[in-house]
Amino acid sequence: MRRAMTIPASKAPAVSAGARYFSLIADKLGRTEEVFRQALASDVPFIEEAGEYIFSGGGKRMRPALLLLAAQMLERDGDEEVTYAAVIELIHSATLIHDDIIDHATLRRSRPTVNKVWGNSKTVLLGDWLYTTAMNMALSHGNLAVVKRLCEATLRMTEGELLALDRLGAIDLTSDEYFSIIERKTARLFAAAASVPALMAPAHQDAAAALSAYGRALGTCFQLVDDLLDFTARETELGKPVLSDLKEGKLTLPLLLALPRIDDRRRSWIAAVLEDGAFARVGPEQIVEVVEAEGTLDETRELAQSYAEEARKQLASFPPSEARDALEFAPDFVLHRRH
């Protein structure tokens, strides 16, 4: 609440505040990178090679950062949270790698995808190996509640992906279905990342519930911004083609909100892209025109802001600290991210 009023919507302050908050966990994020890298060591040459490729590809490390900030707010300070931060990034990486097979994606973070470089077969197995390595590492601190939470988030993600696949290309996707999909696909892993530190000994169930709700709202906000970026970002910033969601058969919220309001002609444009899996009969600018005319980009942004607000509210019960400030700021960071 406070943050929403004091932080202006322009980007520069967000970046500098981001840098300040990042410094709180810079050391632990560095250690997380080390643990992540070491986890990919193997006597199987392909795993080494592909592991190095994944590691060097980087990523926003949003989920580890979230986990480490929550740990700091709860005054957890050891190796355990660093392990879990690496684990959550491993799970996230495994998901991306398998998703790229399913989406036939060839580009991620401006580089060829793992499936593009090594083919689907090895990529299926690499994803399996990453998931299992993540679970194996998570077990190393002997905290079953944490491992269970990570398992459950992974299950929900897989289910979300399956639900999405079932409705791929369907123009009659409902908002309920959409939210059920993104809740599982994205929000649950954010919720796990934020709440895992509260499950470390001694566990704080109330803190875990609040942080889980925080992560869930933040993850939903993150996904809505993802939907927006598919319309508004340039290819160079995003590392993948713009309007790729629609081309891949995925109806994002700006289109979902517009569909019931538009005439048959414009509806047929959207249907054509879904059908063709390409901008063959219809140009991307026509689709952008639809969501701009209907104002659904703004509506989606407003909804993302309300999830950001919802996330911040969950932090009210925690005593003030720099880490809490950082977590309060995270929704703004997510709202203003450009890739």
Added chain:
Amino acid sequence: MRRAMTIPASKAPAVSAGARYFSLIADKLGRTEEVFRQALASDVPFIEEAGEYIFSGGGKRMRPALLLLAAQMLERDGDEEVTYAAVIELIHSATLIHDDIIDHATLRRSRPTVNKVWGNSKTVLLGDWLYTTAMNMALSHGNLAVVKRLCEATLRMTEGELLALDRLGAIDLTSDEYFSIIERKTARLFAAAASVPALMAPAHQDAAAALSAYGRALGTCFQLVDDLLDFTARETELGKPVLSDLKEGKLTLPLLLALPRIDDRRRSWIAAVLEDGAFARVGPEQIVEVVEAEGTLDETRELAQSYAEEARKQLASFPPSEARDALEFAPDFVLHRRH
């Protein structure tokens, strides 16, 4: 040792002894089936549907049977070993499902494979879901040593599959590579199945080590028999085409043993099948002729027998019991299986 001398090599006694020993764990195997089936329940329609398909497809349930017999020998009698028996079959199922994608297999247990029915994308996700569900279930009894053993066996299986994939179609595969692959792909899960009951509280480390060695030898024996069956079984018994391994680019031991001894002409037959991925220029009968002429089917069978013997030896330290008798008999059952 005793068994090897008292059980004749003919099939009928093996079957009737098998039935007798099976009755020791029939009740628990039934409960395992129930737990397995319940584990596949989901609010995602595809998971329900595909889960029912997998469940109804059956399987030999070798690994659960092994686990339950080891549990009985160690006088573990509760729900915990039933959970782990279901878990190990879930892991096995996940592996098969992903392997079938990789092998482009269309037939398993005489039915269309999951990837054939639902396509690769959903099958990748279903495998992920099964692996994670297995781990989640394994966690339910709070025994970290067990979950770690299952994780590690799963990692080794995935690595074995990757190593195999790296050398797919290679006529210069070495015996060392071959054994490293089957140790990871097959033997390690058998070892986990046999040793998990010894890790249940109170853990018996010596028993775990002996049972792990037992499972590993039995699993190796099982894989060698698999290699043999690809030559000797009929399609109707095996549920998949005969000599399918070679067609898929996999050199099995009978061929590996024959290769250094045969002339260039016959070597070129094997190379042709590996190259074509089909019996295009060379017939299956020519390949069978090679291994028969070189006697390498017999050599492989002898090697399988020596692994069976090695497995039995590991049971010497356990007090006599019906369950121990059954475990001593298991290698014979494996040696005489026809599919």
